[in-house]
Amino acid sequence: MNIIGIIEVDLSENPIGLKNRCLDDFLGKPALWHTVNGAKKIKFLSKIFVACRTRDETAVRKATDGLGCYYAVSDEIVDIPQRPKLRAGRKWALSSWQGGIGRSMVYCEEGNPGMQYIIAKNDKADAILKLPSTAPLVDAGLAGAVIAKFVEFRDKVDFIITGAPAGFNYEVISTEYLGRMAALKMTLKDVLDIRKNAYIPEPTVQEFFFRLEEKIVSCNYRFTWDSDxxxxxxxxxxxxxxxxxxxxxxxxxxxxxxxxxxxxWQGRAPREIDVEITGKSNMSSIFAPKPYNQDVFMDLPVFKKLIGDASIMDDTKISLCGAGEPLLHPDLMEMMGYAKQKGIYGTHLETNAILLDEELCGRLLDTGLDVISVPIDASGEKIYRETHGVDAYNTVVRNVENLLEMRTRKNQFSPFVVVEFTKAKENISEMESFVNYWFDKADWVVLRGFNDRAGQIEDKSLMHLMLGERELCEKLKNRMTILADGRAVMCGQDFCGKYAVGDIKKQTVRDIWDCGFYKELRQAHLSGNYDANPLCMRCKEWGWL
Known part of the structure; x- marks a missing residue:
């Protein structure tokens, strides 16, 4: 069977929408050189093709000179039209092979089926191995095993994928199936969506899924040369x-x-920063803690300093959230616009949407906001009023639907609109109707377990699910929380600021992230001492970002 490897390179932009730096030095060679060199070690591949545009050909050839690869150069094959939206959905799940907004997966980030099909057809290949273009660490053994499984099950499958993290996400696709995908302008994510809608079981139990150890499938790292x-x-x-x-x-x-x-993790900035721009709220929800600082609004200069600190890394994401309602802050629109102006990779706003009238919808759409999430937690007026302490259900639903309609009229795909339902004894009877109502309206429907904030608010959970073997908290690895008064706290569970680790007004994000408190707490977690802090001891959210 003739199987070829294909590595697609676009030097103007990498697969997650940032500047492509695959020609930058990594251990004495361009990162792309290592990708191609690693691909040469994969069994069963007859050839390695590097695909690029004419404008990039000279630089790509120079970076891979002497490796014996083939080049496919074309300016005519247009990528699938939904690529920008798929990449935007991946911003919030870069360290997982799946889980992006709208079910976007690592396989959505790159891979032009039209380009791949022409290369495979011209070479008379039976199938291709698609290799990630920004992955200098190639696991030739894993890639070869994926190919071997495809060959073994060729009469039953059209493709094989892995649940490996980005950088090791190998996929084998038959040339015939590539032709169909190219004609329909589909990614493998679209293919899997069709299968799910046809009530075909979860991908990980299918023959087209290459099974790996749980620690690999659930790994929250990204092994790619694509961001700071x-x-x-x-x-x-x-x-x-x-x-x-x-x-x-x-x-x-x-x-x-x-x-x-x-x-x-020491000496690096957080990947995500949660910013509470105000402690003032316009509801009293059973799902959220009562703000400790109701009258505090973050000053605009403090916010701008924070954004300046965060923007030193090209892939930082900012969430405006917390115990207060961001739409109450008079400078919200300027804050959102400034974050985008300074190059913040992803921006997210969490709001109850009570104040999200038509004027605010229009202004939000103009800020370049990436994601807006709305905790609704009900499908009717009565339960909403009982759980949120305000009679605003119809207003919230109307405002969210108006935002979706206005986005469509403006021909935009962002912000992604996410509606959320936190499961509790008081509202569980409406979960199914909530999902049915929003599933085809919103971009994503999130069902959450109740968070009792490490025992600081009354637990309304239906049941407690064990997450498995505990390990270093994802929040300690990746996320920082800033309160409205400028204090940085150990994580979002510390909504009262009992364990402040710094002050953004006086320190940089990097200095706070590398402080002794964080170092000691991370080390305690790595050593299995999860009682090192009273909040960690009672926390049930350690496995979630």
Missing amino acids: HHMDFLKCLARAAGEDNIFRMGCNEIIDLANSNIGF
């Missing part, structure tokens, strides 16, 4: 492994290395 955080991470891995050893290690070993080394 991820490039910094790969450099840390290389230093820890030894530069000569890192390219000989497989996915499994590299994940173990990442899990065991606290230094990968």
Whole structure:
């Protein structure tokens, strides 16, 4: 069977929408050189093709000179039209192979089926192995095993995918099936959506899914050379492994290395920053804590300083959320616009939408906001009033629907509109009707378990689910929380600021992230001491970002 490897390169933009830096040096060679060199070690591949546009050909050839790869150069094959939307949905799940808004997956980030089909057809290939273009650490053994499974089950499957993290996300697709995908302008995500809608079981139990160890499938790392955080991470891995050893290690070993080394988080900025711009609220919800600082509004200069600090990394995401209602802040629109102006990668607003009238909808759409989430938690007036303490259900529904309609009229795909339902004894009877109402309206419907804020508010949970073996908290690895008064706290569970770790008015984001408190708490978690802080001891949210 003739199977070829294809690596697509667009030097103007990488697969997550940032500047493509695959020609930058990584351990003495361009990152792309390592990708191609690693691909050469994969069994069963007859050829390696690097696909690019004419404008990039000279630079790509120079970076991969002497590796014996083939080049497919074309300016005529247009990518699928939904690519920008798919990439935008991935912003909030970059460290997972699935879980993006709108069910976007790592396989949505790149891979032009039209380009791939022409290359495969011209080479008379039976199938292709699609390799991520920004992945200098190639697990040749894993990729070869994926190909072997495809060959074994060829009479039953058209493609094979893995549930591996970005950088090791290999997929094999038959040339015939690529032709169909190209004609319909589909990604594998679209294919899987069709299968789900046809009541075909979860992908991970299907024959087209290459089964891996749970620690790989659930891994929350990204092994790609595509952003400041991820490039910094790969450099840390290389230093820890030894530069000569890192390219000989497989996915499994590299994940173990990442899990065991606290230094990968010290001295780096958080990937996400939750910012409470006000403590003032216009409702009293059973799902949220009562704000401790109702009269506090974050000053605009403080917010701008925070954004300036955060923008030193090209992939930082900012969420305006917290115990208060962001729409009550008079400077909200300027804040959102400033964040985008300074190059913040992802912006998110959490609001109860009571104040989201037509004028505010229009202004929000003009800020470039990426995601807006609305906790509704009910499908009728009575339950909404009982759980939120205000008679505003119809107003909220109307405002969210108006936002969706206005976005359509403006021919925009952002912001993604996410509606949320937190499950509790008081509202569980309306969960099904909530999902049925919003499933085809909103971009994403989120069902959450109740968060009792580490025992600080009354627990309304229906049941307590064990998350499995506990490990270093995702929030300690990736997220910082800033209260409206400028204090940074250990995480969002500390809504009263009992365990402040710094003050954004006086310190930089990097300095706070690298402070002794964080270092000691991360080390305690890595050592299995989850009682090191009273909130950690009672927390049930450690597995979630």
